[in-house]
Amino acid sequence: MFIEFSVSHFKSISVEQCISLEADSGTTHLDNTFQPHEKIRLLKTAVIYGPNASGKTNVIAAFYEFRHLILNSTDLKKDDPIDSYKPFKLDKSFRTQPTRFKITFIADDNIKYDYEIAFNKKQVLTEILNYYPHFEKVNVFTRTHTQALVKLGAGFIDQSVKRKVLANRLFLSEAANNIGNEQMGKLYSYFKKIEIWNVMNNLDIHRLTQTVSERVANEPHLSQKLSHLIKVCDTKIESTLIRERDESEFQWPHDLPPHIQHDIITQHKYSIKTIHPVYEKGQIIELQPFELNEESAGTQILYALGGLILKQFETGGLIWFDEFNNSLHPKLCRFLIRLFHNPKSNPKNTQLILATHETSLLDNSLFRKDQIWFTEKTVRGQTELFSACDFEGIQDDVSFQKWYMAGKFDAQPKLKEIEFIYGDK
Known part of the structure; x- marks a missing residue:
């Protein structure tokens, strides 16, 4: 304290x-x-x-x-x-x-x-x-x-x-x-x-987003809390879906040095999707996933900050x-x-x-x-x-x-x- x-x-x-x-x-x-x-x-x-x-x-x-x-x-x-x-x-x-x-x-x-x-x-x-x-x-x-x-x-x-x-x-x-x-x-x-973060710094927010995603991917209860937090903030998002990418999903130029490959994998290790309802005649008929980077800057920051805050609430x-x-x-x-x-x-x-x-x-x-x-x-x-x-x-x-x-x-x-x-x- x-x-x-x-x-x-x-x-x-x-x-x-x-x-x-x-x-x-x-x-x-x-x-x-x-x-x-x-x-x-x-x-x-x-x-x-x-x-x-x-x-x-x-x-x-x-x-x-x-x-x-x-x-x-x-x-x-x-x-x-x-x-x-x-x-x-x-x-x-x-x-x-x-x-x-x-x-x-x-x-x-x-x-x-x-x-x-x-x-x-x-x-x-x-x-x-x-x-x-x-x-x-x-x-x-x-x-x-x-x-x-x-x-x-x-x-x-x-x-x-x-x-x-x-x-x-x-x-x-x-x-x-x-x-x-x-x-x-x-x-x-x-x-x-x-934890110390500059919310104006895009690199900080990107790093925090990946850190939060790693925690959420391995802790289902935290994933549920974060989805609820984002939903109650009137984002029109139903839930979030986080998946760890397999290294085979990354395509490299043949001459890209291994240490750069490693850095890119680390920085983009997790796929983060937001789930939105699709309507027909006023009724939800299906769910549509979006990449997090398709959302507004505010929603992306809410994901990063919200995930950090919820995790920190568990540990102090x-x-x-x-x-x-x-x-x-x-x-x-x-x-x-x-x-x-x-x-x-x-x-x-x-x-x-x-x-x-x-x-x-x-x-x-x-x-x-x-x-x-x-x-x-x-x-x-x-x-x-x-x-x-x-x-x-x-x-x-x-x-x-x-x-x-x-x-x-x-x-x-x-x-x-x-x-x-x-x-x-």
Whole structure:
């Protein structure tokens, strides 16, 4: 369960910015919250607004790079650069500063953890893991670039574990993958379950569509749920049919390299059909299949996002969506968000963080004030991330959309008059 994430010195983010899913003391929309512990209440969803180029995507990209580094740093060879290092470039004093990521979360063992890393292009400078059994902070391990070995704290169960790690790798990743430490493996699994997708990116949607199709093809109950979801969204589709293509169905030029053949098969492994009713004199007489790519862009995105959401509801975890409203009607966006808030559809308290420009979702019937976040850039090009709760006078019963459109939250594009384009004074 996600509690909060902070980042500094990454792309347009210079000084530390933090997004939190810890609920405030408000009592409205309690179904939008859940309580994993007596001392903490968390939000199921959060939404980020802001003008173009204000840094919404960079907040999500920061978490993507954090997760990517955790899951893949053991692939790095000695002296390989750390490509996740993408420093803030608009202030010379920042150009050599390390990137810092920090997350607070509750793992599958129902214990709270803090995990923090700092790194530059060449090496990990700091890596610290703490946890809170019985709500008391205990260090699991600490690693600095000046130490030859990782320092194991009282919270590390196996004190005999190998403590040396390459300078460009994370110890958490090394212990989970190459050493096989069970304790670190459980934390590694937490990050592996997190899903991060850009709904505007066609390649992302294609990859997600194939991932969803693989799951649906092997899990009939998930296929049925997805068909029901697509049907209730007024697509006029009765059901979906997913089939794994046999490799013999692919026809190749004789000189096409095997690795390219493999890539094409992987990218088009599943045939996805939507089933529509055919009518005669007002009565359904047969069913007509269509290829998914014959459907509207919105229906294709609904298939991909809907399948992911339904699967994640079974396992729990966290989903990040950038450009969430792409090709989806606002009412459909609202419907999908409400699925997260409903205890029946979301029994494992899967969490969602999304970035969007769709202001109709800024509605106090859908969100609490502590679920709403904004990004804005300073005159020096630095992203600032802030909550609606930071504004004096904001209550859960105000019209969030009216406040936003009136500029009370800032986080809007500051447009010049049209004469500016043509040089008129």
